[in-house]
Amino acid sequence: MGKHGAYLAIFGLPLGLVIAGVQAWFWPVPGVEIDRIYGGQVCIGCICLLSGLHLTTEDVKKANKRPRPFLWGLISILLVSPLAAIELLNLVPLDTDATPTPATPTPGTTVDWQPARNTSNANSSCSYVKSTKGQLGPQEFVYGLQIFGAGPCATSAAFVFTMLLDGDLTMAGMVTAVPTVAAFWYYPALLNWRSNIGLEARFTGASWGFLITEQILIVVVPFLFGFILGSNLPACTEFSTFIRKHRAAFQNAFNTFLVLLAWMVVSKISEEKVYSCVDTSALLYLIGMAVLLHLLFLIINSLAARMVCLKKEDALAVVLMCSLKILPTSLVLISLLDTDRGARDLMSLACRFAYLVQLMLSALLSLLLLKCGRGSAMLENSTSPQSASEEDMPDNDTFALHLIMHLAQALAENDADEEQAEGETSAGLLY
Known part of the structure; x- marks a missing residue:
């Protein structure tokens, strides 16, 4: 691809996210239809496959001798980042018209709150009606962001940015494996402990076997297959060399799949039109909270990486893995809540906006780091041919x-x- 391909790999991601978002907002049908045939799962699987292709046996052996980044990654994903997000959002007052349920809830009720309603909008799927009283938004936004912030790491997006910034992909893979599988036990329990959502009834009755199987098939299997294909088999030596020489081309493939994921998310938001149920000021406030949440994750994990004295490659991988949160698992958990559809729609809207915000901020931050710091190794290796x-x-x-x-x-x-x-x-x- 040469120099132009390398620059496209670096600058194309934020531009692609913007273009895909605009197109999906005004014409959501293609993205919605592709998402219905498991397009999102295919994109995530392809990103994990490409990530595995870049690993070598030597990289894995070296990663096993560096326990500090792995331990901090587990602590941050499982405990520190979720608690910081929940406690911060507990301080955010939004819709004060929400009325609590009686002290003894009716059977099957799993939340200790009921969204405000308006009889003039009884047939709407939205549980929040545009307010004339000046409140900033529905309380469901806080609950949705708490669910999103408490979740495990976003494997696909973190792999993309780790690759772009020359982080340690082996460490990224190690950090994501345990929390992704353990999420289905600690995730709702953590929300029960510190959040006011109230998940006990649904949590104890839900089966997570399907979700665990899906994560293994989409994340773990493609990652391991890529690792075996790229480094372990002697017959694949030439293929492995080809991968090392064409980092820019593979980074562009990474970026394409990530842009497609964002495109499908925006298409779902536009097609469902849940945003029409809230004021513009409430949506802007939601975006502001999502920005604050992501900056909180980045600050906490960056400071911790410096305190633990991690190497630069390890620090990049750990900070990204611990700061980027996953969307599908959050949406599945919201769908299991025993409340009305409108409340679930608003919480899902908050998760989707938070996901898009973290992608755009990470893309801009990566671009800033590459411009202000040293160039990416991908760019250095892909410029016009030079002799030794x-x-x-x-x-x-x-x-x-x-x-x-x-x-x-x-x-x-x-x-x-x-x-x-x-x-x-x-x-x-x-x-």
């Missing part, structure tokens, strides 16, 4: 310094034999 001697050539300042040193040496040896001086010049210090 050209890559090793010193920059202008170093060249000038060597030239001055060479001239000084020639002046000091002015009395030497002319042939000797000429020989030193021909084998001088410039190269």
